[in-house]
Amino acid sequence: MTKCALLLLPLLVACAPTRFVEPVPKEHINVTVALGGPLFDFANTTIPMPLSSVAAGYGLTDQTTLFAGLHTTALLFKDLQLDLGGLKEVLRQDHLAPGMSISPVANVFLAMRDGSFRVWPEVDVNAYWHYGKSGNMIYLTSGNWFELSSTRADGEPQQDHWIANVGLGHRFEGANWEYTTELKYLALGIANTPNAVGYHGIGGNGTFGIYLAFTRKF
Amino acid sequence: MNLDANLLDPGDKITSYQMAAYTGDVDFHLDSSYALPMTDVHVFTLQSQGVGETSPTTIYAAYLGDTSRISKDTVIVYCHGYHHHMDFYYPRAQLLANVGGKERYGVMMLDYRGFGLSSGTPTEEGLYADVDAAVSWLKSRGLTGDRFVLYGFSLGCAPATYTAANPRTLRAQKLILESPFASTTSITDDATHLNLPASAVTTLKLDNAQQIKSVTQPFFWMHGIDDSFLNINTNGEVVYRNYHGSYKEAHRIPGADHSTVPQTWGFQNYSTALLQFITR
Numbered sequence: 001m002t003k004c005a006l007l008l009l010p011l012l013v014a015c016a017p018t019r020f021v022e023p024v025p026k027e028h029i030n031v032t033v034a035l036g037g038p039l040f041d042f043a044n045t046t047i048p049m050p051l052s053s054v055a056a057g058y059g060l061t062d063q064t065t066l067f068a069g070l071h072t073t074a075l076l077f078k079d080l081q082l083d084l085g086g087l088k089e090v091l092r093q094d095h096l097a098p099g100m101s102i103s104p105v106a107n108v109f110l111a112m113r114d115g116s117f118r119v120w121p122e123v124d125v126n127a128y129w130h131y132g133k134s135g136n137m138i139y140l141t142s143g144n145w146f147e148l149s150s151t152r153a154d155g156e157p158q159q160d161h162w163i164a165n166v167g168l169g170h171r172f173e174g175a176n177w178e179y180t181t182e183l184k185y186l187a188l189g190i191a192n193t194p195n196a197v198g199y200h201g202i203g204g205n206g207t208f209g210i211y212l213a214f215t216r217k218f
Numbered sequence: 219m220n221l222d223a224n225l226l227d228p229g230d231k232i233t234s235y236q237m238a239a240y241t242g243d244v245d246f247h248l249d250s251s252y253a254l255p256m257t258d259v260h261v262f263t264l265q266s267q268g269v270g271e272t273s274p275t276t277i278y279a280a281y282l283g284d285t286s287r288i289s290k291d292t293v294i295v296y297c298h299g300y301h302h303h304m305d306f307y308y309p310r311a312q313l314l315a316n317v318g319g320k321e322r323y324g325v326m327m328l329d330y331r332g333f334g335l336s337s338g339t340p341t342e343e344g345l346y347a348d349v350d351a352a353v354s355w356l357k358s359r360g361l362t363g364d365r366f367v368l369y370g371f372s373l374g375c376a377p378a379t380y381t382a383a384n385p386r387t388l389r390a391q392k393l394i395l396e397s398p399f400a401s402t403t404s405i406t407d408d409a410t411h412l413n414l415p416a417s418a419v420t421t422l423k424l425d426n427a428q429q430i431k432s433v434t435q436p437f438f439w440m441h442g443i444d445d446s447f448l449n450i451n452t453n454g455e456v457v458y459r460n461y462h463g464s465y466k467e468a469h470r471i472p473g474a475d476h477s478t479v480p481q482t483w484g485f486q487n488y489s490t491a492l493l494q495f496i497t498r
Contacts, residue, residue, distance in 0.1 A: 118414065153401055154401055160412075197409045
């Protein structure tokens with residue numbers, strides 16, 4: 001049987017790139033539109049799922065940012081999916097020593113068809129290096145989702161309580177805009193078969209995801 | 219927007235039914251010893267009207283066997299899987315017709331609405347109504363419940379299990395499931411690794427794991443241990459465990475993938491096991 005039954009069913013952990021890697025300057029606002037998702041088989045080729053989202057972040061201080069994201073593709077499925085979180089810079093970049101930040105997030109999900117509600121906590125840890133005169137940035141990110149429910153479909157025991165992702169990103173820095181590309185390896189160490197979706201990972205585990213993000217700085 | 223159309227995707231289209239003469243892809247081929255005389259392969263239309271529907275839908279069905287013996291023969295109603303049509307599944311129906319001897323059993327199969335040449339669009343209620351339309355046709359020719367066996371493969375496990383649990387026209391004597399999914403939620407959770415409700419992506423409530431709890435007839439389950447599409451542990455095992463009727467037997471087939479249980483198990487082993495179950 002071809003793996004196309006659920007070709008648009010995304011790993012929720014893969015719906016968006018890392019929201020914020022470093023803090024937004026105090027009292028500034030960044031608005032981001034993101035596109036991309038996990039690689040999957042479609043029409044005899046492999047493409048990233050075309051998942052879209054928007055997010056806004058506010059610089060509470062120069063070290064702390066609050067943000068909210070809305071998953072616009074999910075809205076088309078009558079699902080309200082939000083990520084509400086904050087980011088704290090814990091280490092400022094010092095030459096080759098990277099800046100580091102930590103970002104706790106609440107992933108809130110409401111299936112508007114029947115009112116089913118879920119919350120998944122997430123903690124991201126980021127390391128980033130600005131380079132060159134333009135201030136462009138390379139970053140590494142580790143995203144960690146937590147499934148707190150003890151059960152899954154049909155009342156069966158939940159097997160996966162920690163879903164880890166790692167990513168490598170690059171950000172072009174402009175005066176008013178930032179352009180980010182990110183490659184993620186999703187669901188680290190979790191078998192990608194058996195599965196109705198044909199994911200592409202390493203050695204039968206996880207899957208890769210590719211994302212683009214466009215950020216307007218205010 | 220939802221994924222209903224992906225879950226109930228009729229897939230490839232045909233312009234006429236070829237049955238034994240079909241040359242497209244199939245899961246397996248049978249040798250000439252399984253061949254049925256074309257006089258015993260009957261393709262016809264049925265009118266199917268589901269609950270809440272105001273007009274009937276014309277669907278195609280096929281009966282493999284002597285229609286004049288429906289009042290005497292045991293008949294297997296074969297509910298096929300996703301993405302194909304009766305031509306694709308003909309070898310599977312042919313195999314069933316030969317379980318226990320040449321044309322020992324009559325086999326009825328159908329293309330759900332939207333599949334093959336059947337008109338209409340696939341729906342959850344349509345699956346149940348279409349299978350019941352086939353059962354009604356058999357009942358009108360003398361089939362009784364004590365000679366009526368339901369067989370579901372993959373997607374077809376949903377209407378087979380539902381019809382066994384909630385008979386509309388005739389109560390089946392036995393239920394056979396090959397490679398069933400537990401529920402739309404199990405597929406969703408397998409794909410996302412989270413406890414995500416199926417309602418996030420589909421309006422379909424196909425739920426074999428629940429329906430099987432209402433099945434009291436003897437139950438035969440087979441599933442490939444190496445099913446790469448539907449995890450045996452989160453699907454077939456759950457359905458099997460949730461059955462609390464009078465008798466059940468499980469066949470976990472090493473090396474078999476989703477669509478390769480009969481051929482991996484071996485046609486003879488498959489046939490022998492089914493014969494023992496049907497005649498026990």
